[in-house]
Structure formats: structure tokens, C-alpha cells
Amino acid sequence: MRMHNADESCGIAQAALIVGDWWNVLVLREIARGHVRFDALAAELGLSRKVLTERLGRLVVSGVLHRSPYQRRPARYEYLLTEAGVGLLPLLVAMQDWGDRWMLGDGSATATAADDGAEHARMHSLAGTTLPVELELPGSDGIPRDAVARDAAATVLFTYPATGIQWEEPLLAAAGCTLENRLFRDFWPAFREAGAAVHGVSTQLPHEQAAFARAESVPYPLLSDTHLRLAAALRLPTFRGAGQVRLKRSVLVLDRQRTVRHVLFPVGDIPHAVERALRLATALAAGHS
Template sequence: MSRELRAQDAQCSIAQAAAVIGDWWSLLIVREVARGHRRFEDLLGELGISRKILTDRLKHLVEHGVLTRDPYQTRPVRHEYVLTDTGWALAPLLITMQDWADRWLLGAGALTALPESHNSETTRVHALLGTRIPAPLSLPATRPRPTARPLLPPDPEGPPTPQRTPHPHPNRTQPGERGPSHPHETHPPQRPSDHHLDQTDPAERSDQFDQPHPSLHSPSARLDLGETVLPASTPAPAIAGGPTPAPAPEPTSVLPSSPASTAQPLPRPETTVPPDSAPQVGTATVEQVGTATVAQIDTAAVAPVRTATVAQVGSEVVGVTDTGWSDVVADAGATVLFVYPAAGSPGALPPRWDDIPGAMGCTLENRLFRDRLPEFAAEGIAVHGVSTQRPDEQAAFAEAEGIAFPLLSDMDLRLAAALRLPTFRAGQAMRLKRLILVVDRLRVVRHVIFPVLDIPTAIGQSLTAARAITRGRPHTY
């Protein structure tokens, strides 16, 4: 709760901020809402907090504009807690605190883009297995346009006709829900169920919230029913009343172990941006960690966003012109989300970049994904690259390198806060450590690769995992 400010602190911004979010529980509530746990009962379970303290802290954060209450049900009216712009502005603070603790409290204080020896970063990343990426979660992204470079070899019988499918109803992720668990994973001990307690948010019973929330009928709450051009090989979304789709594969979490077979890239003109360096290869001992539990899914409207989609149109592939906004999870059978520190020419990278273990190889990684994009596109798999570089830096890099998939900018660290991604600081900016997530259409993380020590092998493994999802069959390593 906020404290009474002393007279000498009235003009101190640090004291003013501490009065709002300096409390232990207030900061952890912001952390959990950023992760997608937005409802009262979910916060109650995640934090292990008393109902009275949670009610007081939520009221305090709403009063100070950090959170707002949005309706997710009308009869009776029920609300969930959502971060405002003021609240999302705390994402860099959360990641800075996490990075500081990883390096200075849990680690040895070394600057590295690889996991720290204490392994808490690896534990956090692999715990994403079976969880859902919060929705909506959109970031600035490079926007593609048609170019003359072929994506797939021309069909001797002529180019295929692009399929036009209606945009499916997006699925609102139930905060805190997890997808089907891996068959070899064990479920965590369950907390005793307090069925005799009323789990309803006390604020729902307050007279001040009896009126329907105006945003329930706002334009942002309506579905975007536009159409999207998808690759001809992309499976159409399930339609109510239609045939039941094949079951999703079980989630897996792996460490690259063997070199991938060498693939011949498509011929392309010489590029103007040299690679930052070869990938850093080292050794690490990683165990699959984390658990997953089964949960039901309900649906709700998600505000429409501008999507930068990679699509095959005849024998052409998209290019890049400017930046828009894109959801981190594409409207595709599966999305490969590869996260990297920074890509570009050596002159554009921070000083002594090559001295940071694990930092090099980002340009190479983008080029390898670019050259294998036909294989991903043929299976209806979207590829998204994510770094904390500015959108204009990403657009210039994508244009010079012919990167045909969206590059998303997490410069405000919203994705990093939502997934608690590991970071390191270099060049006066927070950088994301290299990892790969394979996500299905329902936003469930089905495959995790961290750390990425062999980039070509990791890309091959991500393709295999994503292909298993789109074909509806499990895969093993």
C-alpha cells in the first residue's frame, strides 16, 4: 500500500514511484498481470496471497492508473485486471530487476548472452513449455511486400491460386491456463481446494462497479472479420460443426545435440550487410524442467491489429517496406518465434560485441531462417524474429538482407516481461538471450530450445517440431 510521503520527498520522483509500486505485493501483481494472469482467482492462486491483501492492492493499483478493469463476462458482469499504458511502462523495471538478480544475486556478475551457471534462467524458459502466450500481445514489426525473389520453385503446371480463408475467431487465453502436459512430465502438487470460500473478486460485489463497463461495447472489443491471404499449403482454421482437427502434439523441450544436415540455400544476390560473426559454440548442461497442467479454453474477442504476414503469392515472396504492428503469434498452423540479441553490420553493433559470450551469430541466424523459409512456408508455418532493436534498425536490416518474415521489436520489453525472458545489458540497452519457441495456433508453447548453441541444428529442430504441429502428430527427439 502507498505510504504517506514525507515533506522532503514531495518532489522526489523515486519516492513518488515507491509510494505506488514499492510494496512487495503490488510489484508482484504487476508481474503476474503482465504474464497474463488477469482474473482475481488466478492472481489468488499464483501469488498465494490472502483475499484481503489482494483486494486492497488491486484497488490501490486501479486508483493509481496502473491497472484497469475490463469486462470478460456480462451475466453476471465479471472483470479482469489489465495493464494500462502506465502499467506497461513498468515492464522495463521488471526486466531490469530480473536481469540484476540473475547477474548479481544468483550469478557471478559476468556479462554473458548464455545462461548463467545457477540455471534459474534455463528453468524459467523451459517452464514456458505447455503455457500460453498472453493475448493480445502485439509489437512493432517489419511489414512485407511482394518482391521478385522466388519462395518456392515454380510449379511446371502453373502457380497455385492463393486460398482466401476468413479470419478465424481468435481465442482469448484463460489467464494461467496451460496446455496438455508432456507425457514424461509430472504434475506439481495441487493446492488444497477451498471450495467453501467464495473465489469471486470482492470488487464485483461493490456498488461502484454495478454498471456495465463502457469498453464492453467499444470498437476495440469487436472481432476483426477481415480476410487474410494464406499460403496454399496452410490448413484452414477449424469451423464450428465441421470435422474435428487432429489432436495437437505433446509439448517438448530440448537442447540441440547433433549437427543438422547441410541444406542448399536458394541463390540470391550478394548482400550489403556482412554477418556480425560466426555463432558462439560452447557447452552447457541443461535438463528439461517445468510442468504443465491441463485446462479448458474459453474464447473472447481480441482487438484487431495490423499483421505483418509472410505469404506465398504465386512464385513470389514478400519483402519489407516499413513497419506496422503484429501479434507475436501468427495466424498460422504454427509459429516459430526465434529470439536473438541484435543483428546488423559490425559498425551498428555495440562496442566489444564479439567479447560477449553467445552474442554473435544473429545475422547468420536470420540468414539461415531466410534461406529455409520455403520449407517452413510449405508446411503453413510462420517465422517471427524478435529482438530489442528499434523498428527502423530492423527494417533497414531486413531490406538489406531480404528478410521476408516479420522482425518484431520488443524495445519496450513487453514480451520479455510477459514471458520473463532472460536478458543481458550491452550498448546501454537490454538485449534478449538467444532462444527458440514453437507455438501452436492456440498460443500454447509446444517446443523450447534454450540455450541455442548450434544455430543450424536448432533451426532444423524448430522446423521438425512445427511440422509435427501442423500435421497433427507428436514428435520425439
């Protein structure tokens, strides 16, 4: 692409070389979702092999992707995000947030979602999909953890905006997130007895989560999605609160194979959602879907 000389020192123009191409953006979206092999990408995108090969080659040359061999004869590769590629995930999430609000919505800024909206449809379409392997997030205890517990028959993964924050624009009261964590804490013995793990996820920093976990005696891991890896992998709805990107409240129940079996979204009645999550996780862990 020919650029004006002034664009050579413009970060926006340089980034547009990567994300200004429709197919490049969608290829990155699918790789973030865990579709890292050529055939899987072609199937998800409905793209010709020639065009897909060209786009993948460009993204590798640009340093956004790198090829990792998984088969020698014939040679087969997985296309994985580099550090520069991971750095693009917040941009993809921002594009999704803007599209949800201004193209698919009425422009309102909200921490909830309408039952007949695009976010509702996208979240409930997660049922039957698989979370990328070994998607690890920093934990409040300083230990990187897989978003899905490896030693549990079921994992309840609940996302929440933040705890312990005085909102500049109170789209959602922080007290609601504290209540949610307290309820999961109180029901934790029942989840554990059922063989189910509980993971809470927000975009807060690990030390912020650690302070809250200590103050509230939270017995399960709180995971930090500061870099929006989980948000991009599942295309989770987000909003901006107190100047930060926040995850909207949701509850996912996953099986041992990392497959999403149940989706609770939007979450309005928090006590009801926690109790329902316990019922669903207990049934799943017992072998009943």
C-alpha cells in the same frame, strides 16, 4: 505511507510507492504474463482474496491498472495495464535481470546461460504455458503483428540480441544474429511448406529491423520488443549490450492455441537450433507433438 517532504519531488520515491510493495510487484508481473482475472491472479500468487482485492484497488487508484468488465451478472472484471502500467514493464525486466545476475547468478554479465542456472529453468518451464491473447508488437514493415501467427498451424518465435551493431562490449557478436536470420531465411520455404510461421524478435527499433530486412531479403516478420512487452510476458532472459537491453537468444515453438510446446535455450549451435526448430514445427503443424 508517510513520506518525508523531500520525497514529494523525487521520482524514485514516488515510484517506490508502487514497486516498493512486494505484492504489488508480483501482481504486475502476473498481469504482464496474461493472468488478468481475479481468480487467475489469486491462484498464481497464492494470495488471500482480501489482500488481493486491496492490492488491485490500490493499483487501479494509482492509475497503473484499469478494470474492464467481461461479465455483467455477477459483475466480473479483468485488470489491464494502463499506459503508465506498460511503462513499468522495463523496470520489472530490469529487476529480473538484476536478480538473475546478482542473486541467482555469480554477477557475471553474459549473453548466454548455464544449463543448470535459473534462466535455463525458467525458460524451460514455459512449455505448456500460453502467450497472452493479441500481444501485438511493431513489425519491420510498419504493421503491428500478433506475436503468434493467426493463420499458421505452428509459430516459431526466435529472439535474438540485435543485428548490424558494433558492440561496445562484445558479449555476443552481431554476426551471430545475422547468421541466425540468414539461416531462417534460407529455410523459410520449408517452414512455409510445413504450414509454420516464423517471427524474429529483438529490442531494436522497427526502422533498424526494416533496414536489415531489406538488406538481407528477410521474408518473415521481424518484431520489435522495444517496450519489453514480450520479455515481461514470458519473463525472457535479457542482458545489456551497447548500452541497451537485449534479449538473449532463444527459440520457442507455439501451437495455434498460443501454447508454448517446445523451448530451445540456450542457443549455442545456431545451425542446429534452426534445423531442430524446423523439425519441431513441421511435426507440430502435422499434428504430432
